[in-house]
Amino acid sequence: MIKNKKSESRPRRALFILLSGLLAILLVLGLAQFAVAGDGEPAQPIPDNGSWERDDILTDAEAAQINSRLEQYIALEFISPDQLLGSDFSTSTKDVDRAEVPAGSELQYAIVISNTGDTNAAVTMVDALPAGLSYVSHERVGGSGYFPYDPEFIIGVNEVTWNGEISGGGYVEIAIKAGIDESVPAGTMLTNAAQISDDGETVSPTVKITVLEKVDVLNINLPMISFHQPDPPDVNNLSATRPNSKNQFTLSWTGGPNATRYEVQQAHDPNFSSPVSYNTGLNTVLALQPAPSWRNDYYFRVRSYDGSVSGNWSATVNVVGAYYDEFDNPNSGWSMRRTTHLDHVNTWYEIHGDDDWLILEIGDKWDWGISSSMAKAPKPPYVIEYDGKFAQTPNEVAMGIVFGGDFPADECPMEDTVDGWYQHDDCFNHFYNPHYYWAGEALHLLFYRTDRLVWCPDCDGSPMKRLGDSVAVGQMSNVDNDDWNRHRIEVRNGSIKYYAGRPHDANLKLQFEYGDTRWINEPYFGIFAYAGEYTSSVARFENFRITPLDN
Numbered sequence: 418m419i420k421n422k423k424s425e426s427r428p429r430r431a432l433f434i435l436l437s438g439l440l441a442i443l444l445v446l447g448l449a450q451f452a453v454a455g456d457g458e459p460a461q462p463i464p465d466n467g468s469w470e471r472d473d474i475l476t477d478a479e480a481a482q483i484n485s486r487l488e489q490y491i492a493l494e495f496i497s498p499d500q501l502l503g504s505d506f507s508t509s510t511k512d513v514d515r516a517e518v519p520a521g522s523e524l525q526y527a528i529v530i531s532n533t534g535d536t537n538a539a540v541t542m543v544d545a546l547p548a549g550l551s552y553v554s555h556e557r558v559g560g561s562g563y564f565p566y567d568p569e570f571i572i573g574v575n576e577v578t579w580n581g582e583i584s585g586g587g588y589v590e591i592a593i594k595a596g597i598d599e600s601v602p603a604g605t606m607l608t609n610a611a612q613i614s615d616d617g618e619t620v621s622p623t624v625k626i627t628v629l630e631k632v633d634v635l636n637i638n639l640p641m642i643s644f645h646q647p648d649p650p651d652v653n654n655l656s657a658t659r660p661n662s663k664n665q666f667t668l669s670w671t672g673g674p675n676a677t678r679y680e681v682q683q684a685h686d687p688n689f690s691s692p693v694s695y696n697t698g699l700n701t702v703l704a705l706q707p708a709p710s711w712r713n714d715y716y717f718r719v720r721s722y723d724g725s726v727s728g729n730w731s732a733t734v735n736v737v738g739a740y741y742d743e744f745d746n747p748n749s750g751w752s753m754r755r756t757t758h759l760d761h762v763n764t765w766y767e768i769h770g771d772d773d774w775l776i777l778e779i780g781d782k783w784d785w786g787i788s789s790s791m792a793k794a795p796k797p798p799y800v801i802e803y804d805g806k807f808a809q810t811p812n813e814v815a816m817g818i819v820f821g822g823d824f825p826a827d828e829c830p831m832e833d834t835v836d837g838w839y840q841h842d843d844c845f846n847h848f849y850n851p852h853y854y855w856a857g858e859a860l861h862l863l864f865y866r867t868d869r870l871v872w873c874p875d876c877d878g879s880p881m882k883r884l885g886d887s888v889a890v891g892q893m894s895n896v897d898n899d900d901w902n903r904h905r906i907e908v909r910n911g912s913i914k915y916y917a918g919r920p921h922d923a924n925l926k927l928q929f930e931y932g933d934t935r936w937i938n939e940p941y942f943g944i945f946a947y948a949g950e951y952t953s954s955v956a957r958f959e960n961f962r963i964t965p966l967d968n
Contacts, residue, residue: 483857486813487889490854490949491863493783493878495887496535496871504538504585504615506530511611511622520631521599523553526624528591528611532562535585535871535884538615539566544593546575547609549601549628553594561825562587562847562869564935584847584868585884603630652679652719655731660795660965664739668703668717673728676721684716687733709741709962711749714793737795737940740963745773750790754829754943755845755870757881759838762786764944767957775958776808777816779948783879787819787845789943791829794820797937798909798966803944804920804959806901810855813949815863816956817852819845820908821936822943839881840872845943847885847936851906851915851929852945859898862890862915862928866936886933893917895926901959907966908937 514525530542546552552575557565562584571578577593597607610623655670668681681703684692697703707715714737718730742749747766756762761780767773777788794801805816826843850865868885876882895918896902905916905925912932916925942963946956 480857483859483861483892484889486856487854487861487863490813490815491887491889494785494865494883494947496873496876496882496884502536503534503617504532504536504540504583505534506532506538506540506613506615506618506620508533509611509613509620509622511609511624513609513624513626515626517627517629518597519629520597520601520603522632523594523596524626526593526595526609526611527558528593528622529588530579530583530591530613531588532583532585535869537582537584537868537884538617539582540580540613540615542579542591542611542613544577544609544611546595547607549598549605549607550595550609551575551598552577553596555594556592558590558592560587560589561823561842563589585871586842586846586869597628599631601628603628651728652721652731655717655719655734657717657734657736660736660738662965662967663706664709664965665704665706666736666738668705668719668734670701670719670731672699672701673721675723676728677724678722679719680722680727681717681719682730685712685714687716687735689716689718707738709739709964711740711742711746711790711792713738713740713795737793739965740792740794740961742775742790742961743773744768744775744958744960750792751775751788751944752790753786754789754791755787755881756838757784757786757879759835764788772959775944775961777944777946777956777958779814779946779954779956781953782948782950785815785879785881785945785947787848787943787945789819789822789829789845789941791824791844791941793940794908794942794963795940795965797934798907798968800964800966801906801908801942802903802960802962802964804901804903806899806957807855808955808957810858810899811949811952811954812856813854813951814954815852815854815945815947815949816954817850817945818904818906818942819848819850819945820906820942821939822846822848822941823936823939824941844941846870847939848941849913849931849936850945851904852947853893853917854947855898860893860896860902862893862917864888864890864915864929864931866931866933888929888931890915890929893928895919895922908934909966910934910937913937 508531510529512527518524532538555577563581565581579591605628606625608625610621613620651673653671658667660666679697681695681697682689682692695703716733716735718733720730721728744766745768753764761784764777767776822845824844829844830838830841831843832838832841847868850867853860853862866886867883871882873882874880897919901920902917903920907914912930914927915929917928918925944958946954948954
C-alpha cells in the first residue's frame with residue numbers, strides 16, 4: 418500500500434515542477450514586455466480576432482496578403498485584355514421597307530449597328546441621303562448594350578449621324594424616313610449606304626430602291642351628305658407624375674365632351690386582368706399613394722361616361738412605385754436568372770415566421786449566381802436598401818446585389834437546354850454589382866460594372882467572365898464582419914453612392930462613390946453571391962427595399 422501511494426505521488430510532483438517552470442517563464446516574459454513598454458508608448462491590449470475593431474489593426478503583411486487575394490479574385494472573374502477579340506461591326510445591316518417606291522412618296526430605312534465582338538467600342542454612323550431623296554425624320558427604335566453620346570444624333574442637310582458606344586454583343590436600330598422627289602424619273606435606281614466606323618474598321622451596308630412613276634390621285638366630287646353624330650366622350654392626354662419618396666403620384670387627363678363622370682382602372686399588368694376601378698366623378702385628377710410592395714408595377718387607363726354610355730379607354734400609362742419585400746411570401750417571384758452551374762447554385766425562401774430570409778447558396782469554387790424577381794426599380798433617382806449577412810464567414814466568399822440590369826426577352830431565361838442557361842442573353846447582360854468579399858476576418862468592398870458576360874469554360878476560375886470595370890474599394894469601415902449589416906445604394910443621374918453600417922446605426926457610412934451611370938435607366942435588380950477557391954458560400958438577405966428619391 419505504501420508503494421502504491423508513492424507511485425501515485427510521482428506524476429503529481431512532476432506536474433507541479435512543470436507548472437512552476439511555466440509560471441517562471443511567463444513571469445520573465447511579462448517583465449520583459451513591461452520593460453520595453455516603459456521605454457516608449459504604453460503597451461496596448463490587442464482585441465480578440467472576432468472583434469470588429471480588428472479592422473483598424475491589420476499589419477502590412479496581412480493587408481498585402483488580402484490585396485493579393487482580391488487581385489486574384491478580380492483576375493479570375495474578369496477576362497483579361499489579351500483574351501479579347503476586339504469589336505466587330507461587319508454584320509451591321511441596312512434595309513428598306515419597299516424595294517420599289519413611286520416618286521413623290523416616302524420610304525423608311527432600318528439601320529442595325531451590331532457589335533458581334535467582345536469589346537466595347539465607340540462608333541459613328543453617318544447616313545448621307547443621295548440626290549433624289551429628302552430627309553423627313555429619324556428615330557432610335559431599339560437596341561441593347563449601347564451607350565449614346567451627347568448629342569446622340571446630329572442632323573445635317575439630308576444627313577443623319579449617330580454617335581455612341583456599343584458593348585460586345587450589343588446593337589442599336591435606327592429608322593430614317595425619307596421622301597422621293599417628284600422630279601425623279603421612273604426607273605431611276607437610288608443607292609443609299611450607311612458608313613459605320615470605329616477606330617479599327619468601317620463598314621458600309623447598302624440598299625437600293627427603284628423609283629416608280631408618280632401616282633396621281635383621282636379627285637371625284639361626291640354629293641355632301643350631312644348627318645349629326647354626337648362627339649364620343651373619349652379621354653385624352655392621360656399622364657402620371659413620377660412617384661416621390663413617400664410613393665405619392667398623381668394621374669391627370671383632359672376631359673371628354675358631354676362627360677358626366679370618369680372611371681380609372683388600375684392593374685398590375687398591361688392587359689388589365691383583375692383591375693381595381695376608381696370613380697372620380699368629374700375630377701380629372703387622381704392622387705394615389707400605394708404601400709411599398711413587391712407588386713410595384715402599375716398600369717392605368719381612364720374613360721368617361723355620358724350617362725350610362727361609356728367612351729373608349731385612353732392610352733395606358735405605366736407607373737413603377739416603391740418596392741419592398743420581406744421575403745415572407747414565396748410567390749414574390751425570386752428565382753435564378755444567371756448561374757455558372759445549375760447543380761451548385763440555388764436560391765430559395767427560408768420562412769420561419771419571425772426571421773424570413775431569401776437564401777442564395779453557391780456550392781462549388783469559383784461559381785456565382787444572380788437571383789431576381791424581375792420586378793422593376795422606379796426611375797432614377799432612387800435608393801436601394803437591404804440587410805444581409807453570410808451564414809458563415811470562410812475566406813474568399815462574396816455577396817451583394819446587382820442593379821441596372823436589362824431584360825430584352827419575354828422570359829428569363831427562356832432556354833430549356835443546359836448550354837442555354839449559361840449562355841443566354843435574355844436578361845442581365847449588363848449590370849452594376851457592388852458586393853463585399855470576406856478575407857482576413859473582415860469585409861472588403863468591390864464595385865463591378867459589367868457591360869457584357871462571356872462564357873469561357875476553358876478559362877481559369879469562373880467560367881462566366883465579365884467585361885467592364887472593376888474597383889477594389891478596400892476594407893469596409895463601421896460594419897460588423899460576422900453579423901447583419903445594412904447597405905444603402907443611392908442611384909442618381911450623376912453618381913452612385915454606397916453606404917453601409919450596422920442595422921441599428923442611425924447614419925450609415927459612405928464607403929464609395931462611382932461616376933459612370935450608363936446603365937442606371939435599366940430597371941432590373943437582384944441579389945448576388947460567389948464562392949472562392951476553398952469553400953461554399955451561403956448568403957442571407959432579410960429584406961429588400963427600393964424607394965424613389967425626391968432629388
